[in-house]
Each structure stands twice: as structure tokens, then as C-alpha cells.
Amino acid sequence: MKILVPVKRVLDYNVKVRVKSDQSGVDLANVKMAMNPFDEIAVEEAVRLKEKGTVTEIVAVSIGVAQAEAVLRTALAMGADRALLIQTDEDLEPLAVAKLLKAVAEEEKPDLIIMGKQAIDGDNNATGQILSTLLDWPQATFASKVEVSGSELLVTREVDGGLQTLGVALPAVVTTDLRLNEPRYASLPNIMKAKKKPLDTKAVADYGVDIAPRLSVLKVTEPAKRSAGIKVDSAEALVANLKTAGVL
Amino acid sequence: MAVLVIADHDGAHLRDTTLKTLSAAQGLSGDIDVLVYGEGVSAVAPQAASFAGVRKVLTAESPELKADIAEAVSALILSLADNYEAIAIPATASGKNFAPRIAAKLDVSLISDVIDVVSADTFTRPIYAGNALETIKTSDAKKVLTVRPTAFKAVTATGGSASVEAVSAPAVALKTRFVSDEKVTSDRPELGAAKVIVSGGRALGSAEEFTSVLEPLADKLGAAIGASRAAVDAGYAPNDYQVGQTGKVVAPDLYIAVGISGAIQHLAGMKDSKVIVAINKDPEAPIFQVADFGLVADYKTALPDLLKALG
Numbered sequence: 001m002k003i004l005v006p007v008k009r010v011l012d013y014n015v016k017v018r019v020k021s022d023q024s025g026v027d028l029a030n031v032k033m034a035m036n037p038f039d040e041i042a043v044e045e046a047v048r049l050k051e052k053g054t055v056t057e058i059v060a061v062s063i064g065v066a067q068a069e070a071v072l073r074t075a076l077a078m079g080a081d082r083a084l085l086i087q088t089d090e091d092l093e094p095l096a097v098a099k100l101l102k103a104v105a106e107e108e109k110p111d112l113i114i115m116g117k118q119a120i121d122g123d124n125n126a127t128g129q130i131l132s133t134l135l136d137w138p139q140a141t142f143a144s145k146v147e148v149s150g151s152e153l154l155v156t157r158e159v160d161g162g163l164q165t166l167g168v169a170l171p172a173v174v175t176t177d178l179r180l181n182e183p184r185y186a187s188l189p190n191i192m193k194a195k196k197k198p199l200d201t202k203a204v205a206d207y208g209v210d211i212a213p214r215l216s217v218l219k220v221t222e223p224a225k226r227s228a229g230i231k232v233d234s235a236e237a238l239v240a241n242l243k244t245a246g247v248l
Numbered sequence: 249m250a251v252l253v254i255a256d257h258d259g260a261h262l263r264d265t266t267l268k269t270l271s272a273a274q275g276l277s278g279d280i281d282v283l284v285y286g287e288g289v290s291a292v293a294p295q296a297a298s299f300a301g302v303r304k305v306l307t308a309e310s311p312e313l314k315a316d317i318a319e320a321v322s323a324l325i326l327s328l329a330d331n332y333e334a335i336a337i338p339a340t341a342s343g344k345n346f347a348p349r350i351a352a353k354l355d356v357s358l359i360s361d362v363i364d365v366v367s368a369d370t371f372t373r374p375i376y377a378g379n380a381l382e383t384i385k386t387s388d389a390k391k392v393l394t395v396r397p398t399a400f401k402a403v404t405a406t407g408g409s410a411s412v413e414a415v416s417a418p419a420v421a422l423k424t425r426f427v428s429d430e431k432v433t434s435d436r437p438e439l440g441a442a443k444v445i446v447s448g449g450r451a452l453g454s455a456e457e458f459t460s461v462l463e464p465l466a467d468k469l470g471a472a473i474g475a476s477r478a479a480v481d482a483g484y485a486p487n488d489y490q491v492g493q494t495g496k497v498v499a500p501d502l503y504i505a506v507g508i509s510g511a512i513q514h515l516a517g518m519k520d521s522k523v524i525v526a527i528n529k530d531p532e533a534p535i536f537q538v539a540d541f542g543l544v545a546d547y548k549t550a551l552p553d554l555l556k557a558l559g
Binding site: 011013016017019026093094095098117118120121122123124125126127128129130132133134137138139140141142144152154158159160161162163164165166167168169172177178179213214215216217218219220221222223226228229230231232233234235236238239241242245247248 | 422519
């Protein structure tokens with residue numbers, strides 16, 4: 001079985017988000033970037049399936065600026081076999097990303113695509129579902145457990161009110177939720193080895209798909225700040241304050 | 249232009265999320281139809297029909313729709329899409345699962361997690377876990393939106409008398425099989441709709457402690473129980489309790505955070521609450537920066553005291 005894992009380079013989740021004063025976007029200059037955490041979980045799951053012997057090859061793909069090579073190297077160090085960077089300086093919408101990934105899937109013919117349920121920059125939670133639709137492959141989103149069972153994949157999903165288990169026929173698209181696994185840290189020898197693993201670079205134009213933006217960003221602003229309130233010194237004082245505030 | 253609102257319901261009642269999505273849809277158009285799919289639609293449809301401004305209620309039933317299989321739900325909505333300029337879907341786990349499929353088939357860009365309808369083609373939505381808000385204008389003729397319920401007030405005006413019309417679900421060759429559901433049942437209010445939420449963090453130390461500490465307070469206040477990601481990851485609470493960027497986004501009248509430090513991703517899920525109370529023994533915990541009332545104390549003494557003070 002072959003797995004394709006799309007990964008995105010995003011602002012590191014520990015970095016404080018700063019909105020640019022001209023309201024044109026979030027300041028990404030000279031800040032630490034990293035692999036989208038949900039995508040790390042996807043890479044980890046692919047590697048675990050390979051370690052179980054179910055999977056023979058893992059291909060990591062990223063769409064983004066030249067520096068996105070770094071997140072692909074991370075995926076290779078975690079255990080992916082080879083990588084593909086589709087280089088672009090444009091910030092693509094999920095629809096365009098999914099169209100490019102569809103083209104990649106048609107070339108690579110994986111049995112399974114595992115990807116993060118959302119990227120922590122745009123927070124769209126859309127690319128996996130769109131890709132599943134365009135490929136006409138079944139989808140299993142927000143996965144907290146993945147099990148291969150013959151030609152079917154059993155996926156337990158985090159849904160409103162609890163969990164749901166679906167059986168999806170392969171090939172399929174799975175998106176990861178937080179509790180699917182805890183991604184490993186790549187060891188130093190594996191980081192060294194990853195430098196020698198194959199990494200291809202292509203241009204968006206090589207795929208001939210429509211990536212024209214449909215949305216224009218009019219402004220990006222900071223949310224209204226919540227001001228810190230008061231400290232109270234006892235449970236009685238807390239109750240009195242809550243009564244005054246009209247919430248008890 | 250007409251808008252189709254997709255109803256969220258529990259098989260007997262419309263959820264609050266639907267009433268809030270209706271409110272967002274009113275910012276787009278006066279002509280609103282509501283689709284109720286799944287099971288129990290005959291009980292739920294009249295509730296939707298009773299709201300002022302609803303033109304028509306459509307219903308559809310099938311085993312696949314009942315199981316909320318994304319492929320089946322999106323095929324149903326697409327079969328109706330020609331009649332609408334916009335489709336508004338509550339941004340629940342269910343809605344987030346199928347909404348992008350509709351946008352993909354219509355070849356439009358999904359607009360997810362809308363918190364403000366600026367005009368018929370311009371919307372505001374949170375990005376970076378709510379640490380920034382973007383206002384975007386779409387050039388697509390048809391709009392597919394998911395609506396963040398906590399950002400809108402529920403519609404209240406009734407007196408409508410919309411017609412109810414059954415539609416047939418299109419046949420779909422599914423490659424997905426429903427296996428099982430494990431739903432958490434509870435007599436408490438749902439997190440998304442609760443007026444009061446009592447939420448616990450990793451400081452509670454165990455699943456037993458989580459339950460024994462938070463339940464009496466939640467019972468007293470008629471509150472829903474929530475949890476931080478750390479508490480869920482540690483197995484103290486089920487995943488459905490998680491409040492935060494990747495869990496549920498809530499905005500109750502009163503949010504009481506017990507032993508929660510206040511990681512950015514948790515704050516993203518509750519900072520729009522009307523009144524926030526933080527109980528934490530660490531005076532430097534970031535949760536105090538957003539709390540209206542902070543009590544620096546060990547929950548082990550503070551919660552019994554609080555119960556006593558509540559009488």
C-alpha cells in the first residue's frame with residue numbers, strides 16, 4: 001500500500017500571532033515556521049502503518065514557498081520515503097490546493113491520502129473534504145483511530161456528541177484529529193538520512209490546474225481584546241460579584 | 249436571492265445552532281428555506297416552519313442521512329442547490345464534514361466559520377485560532393458558508409407558517425459504510441447551547457477527580473461540563489467535552505475554568521463568553537488575563553467553598 005501525505009508549512013504554534021499594522025495580514029517575517037501540527041499527526045500515522053508492514057511507500061507533498069522544503073525534510077526524517085515540493089509564492093485557497101493534490105494523486109496513485117483536518121493558519125478545515133470530492137474517493141474526517149481491514153479502512157471519527165466509526169473503501173482520504181497519535185521527534189541519525197532522501201521540486205504551472213483566487217482579503221484585524229478583570233479573595237466574594245454581574 | 253439553511257437537530261428538537269445560523273442567513277436574504285434531514289424530521293420540521301421569515305421547510309430521510317454520511321448529505325444539498333444563491337451551514341463537526349464537498353462540486357471557495365455577515369458577498373472569519381480576524385469578499389456567484397453559531401444571536405421571532413415539503417434523497421453509490429456510533433449521553437445541557445459551563449483542566453489529575461469535583465458544581469448551576477485539551481488528552485474527560493480551537497467554540501453567559509492554565513488554543517474556544525471565572529492556584533496562569541473574576545486558590549478548597557457560598 002502506498003500513502004500520500006500532504007503537509008503545510010505554517011507559523012509555529014508556539015509563536016505569538018501579530019497582525020500587521022496596515023491590516024494586510026499576519027506578520028510572517030523572521031518568525032519560526034514549522035509543519036502544521038495536524039499534518040505531523042498524519043505523517044506519524046503513515047509511518048506507523050509502514051512499521052506494521054501494511055504500507056510500502058510514503059510520499060510527502062507540500063505546496064508553498066521554497067522554504068517549505070524544510071517541512072518536507074522533517075517528514076522524511078520522521079519516516080517518509082520521498083518528497084515533492086510544488087513551489088509557489090502565492091497563498092493558495094483550499095480549492096486550489098485540493099486541485100493540485102488531485103493532480104498529484106492521479107500521478108502517484110496512492111491507496112490512501114492522510115492529511116491534517118485543518119491548518120492552524122487559515123483554520124479552514126476544508127482541503128481534505130474537497131480533495132475527496134474531486135477524486136470521488138470516500139472521506140473519513142477527524143480521525144482518532146485508523147485500522148486497515150482488508151481492502152477497507154476502519155476509521156473512528158470525533159463527531160458532535162461522541163465518536164463514529166466508518167468503513168471506507170480504498171483508495172480514500174482521511175483527515176487527522178488530535179488524538180490519533182503523538183508524533184515522534186525525528187532522531188539525529190534520521191535527520192541526517194533525510195537529507196539524502198529524494199525530494200523533487202515542481203512548479204504549479206506543471207500541473208495545468210486553475211488556481212485563481214476566489215476570495216480577496218479586504219483586511220486582517222486583531223480581535224477585540226478582553227481586559228483582565230479583578231482578583232477576588234474568597235468564594236463568597238466570587239459569588240457576590242457574579243450576582244452583581246447578573247449571571248447567577 | 250434565496251438562502252438554504254441546513255438544520256442541526258437531535259431527532260426531536262432543532263438545536264440552538266440552527267437558530268443562530270438562521271440569524272446569520274437573515275443578513276443575506278429575506279427568502280430563507282430550511283432543510284431538515286436525517287431522522288425524526290416530521291417532529292423537527294414544524295419547529296423550523298414556525299420561525300418568522302422562513303419561506304419553506306424541506307425534509308429528507310434515508311439511513312445514510314441518518315448516519316450523517318458526508319457523501320449522502322452533500323449529494324442531497326447539491327440536488328437542491330440550483331434554487332439558491334447561498335447555502336448556510338452550522339459550523340459543527342457535522343457541518344464541517346460535508347460543507348466543503350458542496351463547495352467543491354459547485355467549484356466555489358468555501359467560506360468557513362463566518363462570525364459576521366458584512367454584506368451578501370463579504371464576510372468576517374477568525375484565522376490563527378481567533379488571534380486574527382479576516383474580512384474576505386468572494387467573487388463566486390454561489391456562496392457556501394459555515395456559520396460559527398456563538399457569533400450570532402438565536403432567532404426568536406415565531407409566528408411563521410412556512411409550508412413543509414418532503415424531497416427525495418438522490419441515490420448515491422456510497423463507498424462508505426456506517427459501522428457504529430458511540431454517543432455520550434447526558435442529562436446536562438449541550439456544551440454549545442449551555443448558559444453556564446464548568447470546565448476542568450489537567451490540574452484535576454484524574455478522571456475520577458474530574459468527575460467528583462466538577463459534577464456537584466455543574467449540578468448546582470445547571471451547567472454543561474467542558475474540558476481543556478490537556479484534560480482530554482490525559483483521558484480525564486471524553487473528546488466531546490473539549491473546548492478550544494480544535495474542539496468546541498462556546499460563548500455561554502458564565503464560564504468557570506477550574507485548574508485550566510489558559511493555553512492559546514483553549515482561550516480561542518471560550519474567550520467570547522460573557523463572564524469568565526478562573527480558579528487556579530498559579531497566580532501567573534494566562535487564564536487570569538481573560539478572566540473577569542479570578543480566584544487564586546487550590547480547587548480542592550475553592551470548589552467546596554464555592555458550593556457552600558452558592559447555598
